[in-house]
Every structure is written in C-alpha cells, then in structure tokens.
Amino acid sequence: MTDAVGRFPADTLDQFVLGPAARTPDKPAVIERAGGALVTVTYGELARAVDARAAALAEAGVGTGDRVVIESQTSAAAIALLLACSRLGAAFVPVDPDTPDLRVRAIVEATDPVLHIRPAGRPARELPSTTAVAEFSPDGLVAPAGKPRQRRRRAVVGTDPAYLIFTSGTTGQPKGVVLSHHAALAFYRGAQRFPVVAADDVVASTSPLAFDVSLFDLGVTLGSGATLAPVPREFLSFPRRLLGFLRDAGATVVHGVPSLWRPLLRHEPDDLAALDRLRGILFAGENFPLAELRRLRELHPGLRVVNAFGATETVACSFAEVPDPLPADAERLSIGDGYPGAELLLVDSDGSVVDAPGAVGEIHVRCPSLFSGYWDDPAATRQVLVPDPLEPRSGQLVYRSGDLAYRGADGELYFCGRTDSMVKIRGNRIELGEVERRLLDHPTVGAAVAVAAPAADGEPSLHAFVVPRQGATVGAAELVERCRRTMPAYMVPARFHFLTELPLTANGKANRTALAELARAAR
Numbered sequence: 001m002t003d004a005v006g007r008f009p010a011d012t013l014d015q016f017v018l019g020p021a022a023r024t025p026d027k028p029a030v031i032e033r034a035g036g037a038l039v040t041v042t043y044g045e046l047a048r049a050v051d052a053r054a055a056a057l058a059e060a061g062v063g064t065g066d067r068v069v070i071e072s073q074t075s076a077a078a079i080a081l082l083l084a085c086s087r088l089g090a091a092f093v094p095v096d097p098d099t100p101d102l103r104v105r106a107i108v109e110a111t112d113p114v115l116h117i118r119p120a121g122r123p124a125r126e127l128p129s130t131t132a133v134a135e136f137s138p139d140g141l142v143a144p145a146g147k148p149r150q151r152r153r154r155a156v157v158g159t160d161p162a163y164l165i166f167t168s169g170t171t172g173q174p175k176g177v178v179l180s181h182h183a184a185l186a187f188y189r190g191a192q193r194f195p196v197v198a199a200d201d202v203v204a205s206t207s208p209l210a211f212d213v214s215l216f217d218l219g220v221t222l223g224s225g226a227t228l229a230p231v232p233r234e235f236l237s238f239p240r241r242l243l244g245f246l247r248d249a250g251a252t253v254v255h256g257v258p259s260l261w262r263p264l265l266r267h268e269p270d271d272l273a274a275l276d277r278l279r280g281i282l283f284a285g286e287n288f289p290l291a292e293l294r295r296l297r298e299l300h301p302g303l304r305v306v307n308a309f310g311a312t313e314t315v316a317c318s319f320a321e322v323p324d325p326l327p328a329d330a331e332r333l334s335i336g337d338g339y340p341g342a343e344l345l346l347v348d349s350d351g352s353v354v355d356a357p358g359a360v361g362e363i364h365v366r367c368p369s370l371f372s373g374y375w376d377d378p379a380a381t382r383q384v385l386v387p388d389p390l391e392p393r394s395g396q397l398v399y400r401s402g403d404l405a406y407r408g409a410d411g412e413l414y415f416c417g418r419t420d421s422m423v424k425i426r427g428n429r430i431e432l433g434e435v436e437r438r439l440l441d442h443p444t445v446g447a448a449v450a451v452a453a454p455a456a457d458g459e460p461s462l463h464a465f466v467v468p469r470q471g472a473t474v475g476a477a478e479l480v481e482r483c484r485r486t487m488p489a490y491m492v493p494a495r496f497h498f499l500t501e502l503p504l505t506a507n508g509k510a511n512r513t514a515l516a517e518l519a520r521a522a523r
C-alpha cells in the first residue's frame with residue numbers, strides 16, 4: 001500500500017484526507033449512489049468541492065473556533081462539508097437526520113452552532129430560531145449570509161476540536177465527545193500502520209455519519225488514496241440491494257457493525273459468496289457472533305477479518321486480525337494489544353495494574369488519540385481521563401474505558417464485559433440509565449429498569465420493566481411515544497413488561513439478572 005504517512009505531513013483532517021488529491025487527482029475518491037445510478041467523484045473533484053464549500057461557509061460566517069451541526073449520512077457532498085469546516089477551523093457535529101427534534105434541540109443548545117446544515121428538502125424542525133439553518137445538496141450550499149465576526153484566532157492548530165460526537169449519557173443529556181485533529185489523525189495513522197486499508201481498496205462504509213466508524217472509514221480510506229463507497233442506509237435492510245451495490249461498486253472491503261451481515265447470511269448466502277472482489281471486512285462496535293463469523297468464512301474462504309475495538313473517546317484503541325481458521329473451541333475473539341502507537345493497561349478494582357494471564361482488569365488506554373474531553377462537562381471528563389496508573393506522578397493521562405478484559409497466553413486481550421450499565425444494540429451505545437430516566441419522567445411511572453437481552457435470532461434487544469405509580473395505569477403506547485420523541489430509535493425499548501413490583505437483590509437494588517432472565521423468557 002502506498003504509505004501516506006509522512007508523505008503528506010498534515011495536522012488537520014482536511015489536509016490529511018485530501019493529501020492524495022495532489023498526487024492522484026483523477027483517482028476515484030467516492031463511488032456513491034445518486035439518482036438511481038452509481039456516480040464517481042475523483043479526488044480532484046472532491047478537492048474543488050471542498051474549496052467551494054469553504055468559500056460558502058466563510059460567507060455564512062463560519063470561522064475558527066465555531067461549531068457547525070451537519071445532519072447527513074455519508075456522501076461526497078457531506079464529506080466536502082466536513083472537510084470545509086476543518087479547513088476553516090470549525091468543529092463539525094454530525095447528527096443523524098432521523099434524530100428526534102428534542103434531541104437535536106439539546107445538541108444545538110449545548111453547542112451553540114454558528115450554522116445548522118441539513119440536507120435540502122427535509123421537513124423543517126421545531127428548533128430555537130437563534131440558530132442559522134442552511135441546506136445543502138450535491139450542487140452546493142444555500143446558507144443565509146452570516147454576520148462577519150471579529151476573529152481573535154486565525155490559524156487552525158492540531159489540538160483544536162475537529163468534531164464532536166454526541167452519544168448516550170447516563171444523566172439523560174447526551175454527552176459530546178470532543179476529538180481534536182491531532183487525536184483523529186493519530187488514530188488514522190495508527191490504522192495505516194496496522195495496516196487496515198490498501199491504496200487499491202474500494203471500502204464500503206455502512207455506518208451512520210454520526211457514528212465515528214464512518215469518520216474513520218472516510219479518514220483512513222481517503223487519507224490512504226483508496227476509494228470510499230458509502231452504502232445507502234436504506235440498503236442495509238434489503239440484502240439483494242446491498243449485495244447489488246457492493247458488486248456494482250466493486251467493493252474489496254466492507255466496514256461496519258457485525259449485525260450488518262445477519263440478513264445477508266440468512267437470506268442471500270449464494271449472492272454473498274459470489275462477491276468475488278470482496279477480500280476483507282472490518283467490524284467494530286460489538287462482538288461478532290462466532291457462529292455467524294464461521295458461516296461468513298465458509299462463504300468466503302481466506303477472507304481477512306479485522307476486529308476493531310474501542311470507544312469514541314479514543315476513536316478506538318485496538319485492531320486484531322481474526323485467525324483463519326477460527327479455532328474450533330474459540331469462545332471469544334481477541335481484540336489485540338493496542339493499535340500501533342497505543343498501549344492497553346488492565347487495572348483491577350483497587351487500582352493496581354494486572355498483567356497475569358487470565359486476570360480481569362479494566363482497560364486503560366494510553367495513546368495519542370485521547371479525546372479532548374466531554375463537551376462542557378469537566379467533571380465527567382475527569383472521571384475517565386485519569387493519571388496513568390503505572391506512573392501516577394508522570395503527568396501522563398490515560399482513558400479509563402469501563403471495558404473489562406483479560407490477557408490471554410498469547411499476550412492479546414479478550415474483552416469480557418463492562419463495569420457500568422452501557423450496552424450496545426447493533427453497535428449503538430446505550431446508557432441504560434438514560435432510558436430509565438426517560439421512563440421515570442412519565443408521571444404514571446413509579447419504577448423503571450431497562451435491560452438488554454438476546455432475542456430469538458441472537459440480536460440483543462432492549463426491554464423495559466415498568467412499575468406504575470400507586471393507583472395509576474400507564475400504557476405502553478404513551479411510553480413508546482415519549483421515548484420516540486426524546487431518544488434515537490435504537491434507544492426505544494422493543495418490549496415493555498409491566499410489574500406490580502421489581503425483583504430486588506439482597507441489598508435492595510433492582511435485580512437486573514432476574515429481570516434479564518424474565519426478558520429472555522418472554523421472547
């Protein structure tokens with residue numbers, strides 16, 4: 001693979017991503033579906049689009065130190081907008097267009113963006129009128145003229161925020177994870193050294209733009225001079241369309257959460273096996289069920305499988321090649337031992353570093369891709385950006401991940417659980433506490449506990465156990481409505497169970513294990 005590291009010394013996202021454009025302007029950067037056909041955008045065209053968007057955004061008053069909210073899925077037009085923000089020194093905040101108004105309002109109020117950009121033609125949102133709203137399409141940006149403001153900062157520096165990712169927060173307010181250019185590029189360069197992507201790859205990207213795997217896909221793919229093929233979101237639930245797109249785009253690698261493969265394995269195994277250009281996959285966000293991974297390998301002998309592990313707070317922290325063949329007795333996959341440039345420490349509950357094989361500890365990540373902190377929340381930041389437990393007096397910081405793991409005999413780590421109540425549903429991060437707070441906000445709810453339990457098809461799903469307030473009656477329909485209006489779809493419980501009282505543990509806490517059993521039994 002052409003090693004883009006060092007060849008284009010870059011300290012901002014746009015410089016890193018457009019580096020290859022100088023060398024291979026006619027190479028396809030993005031292959032995407034537009035108007036029912038496949039369209040190719042070259043690196044030169046993308047670079048010119050970034051210039052045009054940067055001029056339009058500057059006209060709209062966007063400059064160093066601002067935030068720009070961008071509602072979109074991955075596309076060449078959206079990428080041009082993100083990179084234009086980076087060039088102007090504004091942090092972009094990618095938001096899923098399907099996010100409910102109340103949650104977008106929370107993000108807009110928290111970040112006070114100078115501009116809120118939405119895809120042309122979407123229905124208006126109920127938002128405070130203080131924020132300027134712009135519309136974009138492949139042909140450009142329609143933005144209100146901005147009030148030119150006195151800029152105290154001119155140049156962008158690598159430690160400035162490149163993007164904010166809002167994720168579920170236990171307090172009920174979404175948490176903004178702030179990544180600097182330096183952190184994002186340090187991770188992307190670590191991925192290049194692994195290596196994840198080769199310059200002749202066509203990388204099919206399947207994550208929402210608001211999920212940092214998609215930013216990784218575009219960053220590493222374009223930064224390495226390869227081609228990005230963003231998969232239309234609606235194809236993910238239509239196996240034949242998805243396979244058709246992968247075939248027509250000539251995808252050599254597919255990145256995404258493990259659950260994206262389930263419908264293909266179940267409904268179109270033959271067409272999946274016929275994808276003769278497919279040579280690798282990268283999965284992130286949650287464990288890959290081993291039975292499904294074996295099945296995928298049967299259909300594609302020799303397929304390279306990379307397990308990409310980690311939290312948005314360090315972009316991720318480790319890559320591991322999944323062995324081929326997968327040992328018959330394998331119970332779980334290794335997550336590796338840190339990406340090139342990162343170091344993973346295991347710390348047990350009394351704070352001492354453990355490294356005896358098999359000893360479980362909480363992963364602490366020492367790496368150059370540490371996030372800058374949670375937006376406007378120094379207390380929550382201090383909880384997870386902590387002194388290096390090996391050298392507490394060194395001034396070195398590590399990310400306390402909340403992930404439990406043990407070291408195998410081969411020195412690689414195996415993820416085996418969480419220290420808190422974060423769960424993943426189809427790779428989406430959910431703090432159960434946030435779901436419970438939303439339910440408890442309802443006046444007729446006396447107690448509420450949310451648990452994740454595997455449904456019949458193995459897919460984890462969210463269950464809510466609700467105890468109505470004394471004498472009140474509460475209906476699932478109104479609870480669902482409240483959840484739908486305040487949280488992304490993936491956080492709306494799939495099943496509601498109404499109890500007269502909660503099962504309790506010996507020390508009087510809700511017995512989540514018993515409730516998870518009830519959830520499993522109820523499927």
Ligand SMILES: Nc1ncnc2c1ncn2[C@@H]1O[C@H](COS(=O)(=O)NC(=O)C[C@H](N)c2cccc(Br)c2)[C@@H](O)[C@H]1O
Nearest residue numbers: 212213216284285286287308309310311312315316429
């Ligand atoms: N590969 C795995 N196997 C199993 N459990 C995983 C994996 N990757 C995460 N997780 C879990 O998800 C948590 C974090 O969730 S997150 O903040 O939403 N981030 C994510 O999921 C995605 C994460 N940023 C990421 C991962 C890889 C590449 C890129 Br680029 C980005 C981790 O702390 C783990 O508990």
